[in-house]
Amino acid sequence: MATKQIPYKTYLTEEEMPKYWYNVKAHMKGGHAPFINPATQKPCTKADLQTVFCDECIDQELNDTDELIEIPADIRHFYKTFRPSPLVRAYFLEEMLGTPAEIYYKFEGNNTSGSHKLNSAAAQAYYAKKQGLKSITTETGAGQWGTALAMASAFYGLHLDVYMVKVSYEQKPFRKEVIRTYGANVIPSPSDTTAAGRKILKEFPGTGGSLGCAISEAVEKAVSTESCRYVLGSVLDHVLLHQSIIGLECKTALDRFGVTPDIIVGCMGGGSNFGGLIAPYMGEKLQGKNEIEFIGVEPASCPSLTRGKFVYDYCDSAKTTPLAKMYTLGCGFMPSSNHAGGLRYHGMSPVISQLYHDGYLNAVAVEQKKVFDAAVSFAKCEGILPAPESSHAIRVAIDKALECKRTGEKKKILFGLTGTGYFDLAAYKQYNDGVMNDYIPTDADLQKGFDTIPKCAVNEKLL
Numbered sequence: 001m002a003t004k005q006i007p008y009k010t011y012l013t014e015e016e017m018p019k020y021w022y023n024v025k026a027h028m029k030g031g032h033a034p035f036i037n038p039a040t041q042k043p044c045t046k047a048d049l050q051t052v053f054c055d056e057c058i059d060q061e062l063n064d065t066d067e068l069i070e071i072p073a074d075i076r077h078f079y080k081t082f083r084p085s086p087l088v089r090a091y092f093l094e095e096m097l098g099t100p101a102e103i104y105y106k107f108e109g110n111n112t113s114g115s116h117k118l119n120s121a122a123a124q125a126y127y128a129k130k131q132g133l134k135s136i137t138t139e140t141g142a143g144q145w146g147t148a149l150a151m152a153s154a155f156y157g158l159h160l161d162v163y164m165v166k167v168s169y170e171q172k173p174f175r176k177e178v179i180r181t182y183g184a185n186v187i188p189s190p191s192d193t194t195a196a197g198r199k200i201l202k203e204f205p206g207t208g209g210s211l212g213c214a215i216s217e218a219v220e221k222a223v224s225t226e227s228c229r230y231v232l233g234s235v236l237d238h239v240l241l242h243q244s245i246i247g248l249e250c251k252t253a254l255d256r257f258g259v260t261p262d263i264i265v266g267c268m269g270g271g272s273n274f275g276g277l278i279a280p281y282m283g284e285k286l287q288g289k290n291e292i293e294f295i296g297v298e299p300a301s302c303p304s305l306t307r308g309k310f311v312y313d314y315c316d317s318a319k320t321t322p323l324a325k326m327y328t329l330g331c332g333f334m335p336s337s338n339h340a341g342g343l344r345y346h347g348m349s350p351v352i353s354q355l356y357h358d359g360y361l362n363a364v365a366v367e368q369k370k371v372f373d374a375a376v377s378f379a380k381c382e383g384i385l386p387a388p389e390s391s392h393a394i395r396v397a398i399d400k401a402l403e404c405k406r407t408g409e410k411k412k413i414l415f416g417l418t419g420t421g422y423f424d425l426a427a428y429k430q431y432n433d434g435v436m437n438d439y440i441p442t443d444a445d446l447q448k449g450f451d452t453i454p455k456c457a458v459n460e461k462l463l
């Protein structure tokens, strides 16, 4: 590697660290469609949401006007334990690909939870504590969110119950043990501890569970327990807000070198890391200040944006949450027990859905084997063993860089490397053994999910 003007890794100084999160909705004309109370078919009020969520998070959720929202000093203190995260110029990957493109990635895996999820866990645990709550509940799919929230709950001194999707609970016993080490209680979902869990067990005996189902259980537990609220690790606007720390740090670092990306790529489960990575750049695009191409990447096995419907749907499979207008495969969609656990959610963030619908960002779906090809190439030259979720973004960043190789364009490509893959070695083993398969749902498979979308008043003109 020749000496280059832009260093391999860039970290912000303490003075440069963001003191505000970035609320992209301030620049979206009219924000996105409001949450709907399924009982009244009218927009949710703050009171509707207060039985489930923490007060401060609801205020952030409903804030469509303030571009900047202050990060409390106590959260910035906790952030010091794992931030800033490095912005890396991927010189080794560029060299391996022989591309004239410049490739950058923001690495969020340098904390024990192994992903970006700790950015929002820190904020949500802090707000729950500040409100005087005794405990919180949540679900976790692949386990990163449960771990992140367990760490944050330990830091702020809160009890936490984690409903963990049963397949992950069984496939990732060590992930569960990390969560327990930080003091949280882990329950495999579906469980017989809630009505929602018992109902699903009866309908689908032997099911490995799903995120939607675990959400139902965690929400039920929160609303039926005193001084307890539910917290969610993705999808909602306040989670995207907290994740904007990724994009803000990134932009400050790149601005130092006068670099504006031509393309920004991120993987999408519920849309929080991608929404956070692009936030300040998208804010500028919405004001006509840049022409960046934003690309969200989802697994072909769970293609909410590329094949879903833009309608009102429940956020969970037991139909207990408010209705959100989003791209969805149907709240009853049961994804194949394929890997990329963290990307197997039936819906998509309403902010990302609206931006996609309005043509401000693109989406692509990629197949699993090609994702792992990219993961392994990346691991060999850049050293980091990437999470399968993150590798969806690597795949598309590599494809774009190879396009540049063909055309000779020197595009600047930025992608989000959301986490590490140490707990995903069962998936890597499948890949190494040559037994990993791609699963792409047929239209008939998807129709079964679409049939579970509620046929209610607000959907009358949309379905």
Ligand SMILES: *Cc1c(COP(=O)(O)O)cnc(C)c1O
Residues within 6 Å of the ligand: 114, 115, 116, 117, 142, 144, 145, 233, 234, 235, 267, 268, 269, 270, 271, 272, 273, 274, 342, 343, 387, 389, 390, 418, 419, 420
């Ligand atoms: C949870 C997770 C994702 C997907 O979630 P988003 O809310 O879409 O960001 C991606 N990568 C990793 C490592 C994760 O843990």
